[in-house]
Amino acid sequence: MDLSFTEEELAFQAEVREFLENNLPAEVKDRYQRGLHFDKEGQVRWQKILNEKGWMAPNWPKEYGGTGWTATQKYIFAQEMGRASAPPPMPFGVSMVGPVIYTFGNQEQKDYYLPRILNSDDWWCQGYSEPGSGSDLASLKTRADRDGDDYIVNGQKIWTSHAQHADMIFCLVRTDQDAKAQEGISFLLIDMKSPGITVRPIIGLDKEHTLNEVFFDDVRVPIANRVGEENKGWTYAKFLLGNERTSIARIAQSKLRVEHLHEIAASERVNGGLLNQDRDFMRKLTQIEVDLMALEYTELRMLSKIEKGEKLTAEPSLLKIKGSEIQQRLTELLVESLGMYGAAYESQAVREGRNDLNFAPDYAHGPMAEHLYLKAATIYGGSNEIQRNIISKMVLGL
Structure with a gap:
């Protein structure tokens, strides 16, 4: 494994370093440097700067708005971001649901959601954990029952980070109540403004409002908002978690x-x-x-x-x-x-x-x-x- 950078890679490193020095907002840098939670307005402003440069989603395929960088360039970019105290984009859109959509979604979903993620038009949160279903995620109980062209979603998610800011939530729901634990689960994209969704804050050990409970009471979700096949959501969930654990x-x-x-x-x-x-x-x-x-x-x-x-x-x-x-x-x-x-x-x-x-x-x-x-x-x-x-x-x- 050769750990030395080529001249081209060193030039790329210098380009990234110069861009961060000239474009990272001071208040955004200060919060990240201190380890404080982001301010949404400042984070969106920074993400739009990255997107305008074309650097919002280095890991995405170029055809969907990625950079086309090599793995070494991605590594250099991540290191320079850390060195400059530049916060990475919020992971729920660009690192989690985005790759699921461009890998398993249909063309209509790709055309609509991916540009909105890149431009920070949609703020996403993650609907995975439930009371009693955290690490044992396959035991989730939130259900989605078919009703014409919609699913009717009922249940509860918990520990939902930044749900109070979110426009959308990607959600694991049980669409087959009789299937085995890891079967019968589907992956839905749900508008947080839908009637029947309630968000309640959870104040953490740090006395800050980062976490939330999210309740679904007869929430109508179009079947068109399902990613991939019905009852195959566990496959997509595992794919997403691999991306999440690397970034963590x-x-x-x-x-x-x-x-x-x-x-x-x-x-x-x-x-x-x-x-x-x-x-x-x-x-x-x-x-x-x-x-x-x-x-x-x-x-x-x-x-x-x-x-x-x-x-x-x-x-x-x-x-x-x-x-x-x-x-x-x-x-x-x-x-x-x-x-x-x-x-x-x-x-x-x-x-x-x-x-x-x-x-x-x-x-x-x-x-x-x-x-x-x-x-x-x-x-x-x-x-x-x-x-x-x-x-x-x-x-x-x-």
């Missing part, structure tokens, strides 16, 4: 957090000296760096396989497990590095409403919020325990 690794962002920790350690004082002189703290940071480097090489090996046209097996699960665990260790160490400043946590809404002085250093705003939110990283996208089961079956044959 967030290697570029973790490398940025490591750099940030070194900066903090060079300025914060503890026990009469600088934090970077504390052997226990630096041991933990160095171990994370070693593990992150190993994870990055695992990703590079995966990219090498893709370049050669080889089929992936358990690689997305490996990336998801190690990537999410490293994220949690990093944010925990960030909070530790702040000492008493990290403990005085307030939600974003409370902080913005205060008018008293804040004596904490500027970089103390964000790490605790991200640390609390990422407690879920080893659960969402398929819990790490489930990912280990997948690896044991696909690699070890257990």
Whole structure:
């Protein structure tokens, strides 16, 4: 595996770096750098900038609006995005439902939805998990019954990220009540403005409104909004989850957090000296760096396989497990590095409403919020325990 870049690739890297320096909005960069949840207006603005450049969906086929980049160029782009503190596009549209539509959808669905995803005209959320059906997703109960040219959908989804902002939801529903667990499931695209949909907020451990419950009460969904064949939705769901688990690794962002920790350690004082002189703290940071480097090489090996046209097996699960665990260790160490400043946590809404002085250093705003939110990283996208089961079956044959 040759890890050196060609002259053309180095020129591409310089082009990406220059574009990000000149076009990334400062307020969008600041929120992402701090680990705060996005502001929808700022995120849409940034995504439209990417789309205008033609860089919104590097992983899509060129015929649908992708870049036509090689795997190496995609890797360079992701690394430069992380280096510049540039948030990637929201994954639910461009990384999840978009590939399902262009792979399994009909021409009418491709023509309508794909341009709207690229231009951020539709904001998507994911209707997978239910009460009692999380990692055991095949046990879902939300049902869709045929009525003429429509399905009538009834049920509940939970932990639905950013549903309060969404225009559309891609949803797994049971269309055959008598079939076995992984059969009888269909994949529907549902307009969030449909009568009968109710969204209720779930306030997370970080005191922020990111998660939601979504209720469906006799919601009419045109059969034309079904992707692929009826009762074959589990196939499409597995395809989507493979894309999700790869993106969850967030290697570029973790490398940025490591750099940030070194900066903090060079300025914060503890026990009469600088934090970077504390052997226990630096041991933990160095171990994370070693593990992150190993994870990055695992990703590079995966990219090498893709370049050669080889089929992936358990690689997305490996990336998801190690990537999410490293994220949690990093944010925990960030909070530790702040000492008493990290403990005085307030939600974003409370902080913005205060008018008293804040004596904490500027970089103390964000790490605790991200640390609390990422407690879920080893659960969402398929819990790490489930990912280990997948690896044991696909690699070890257990």
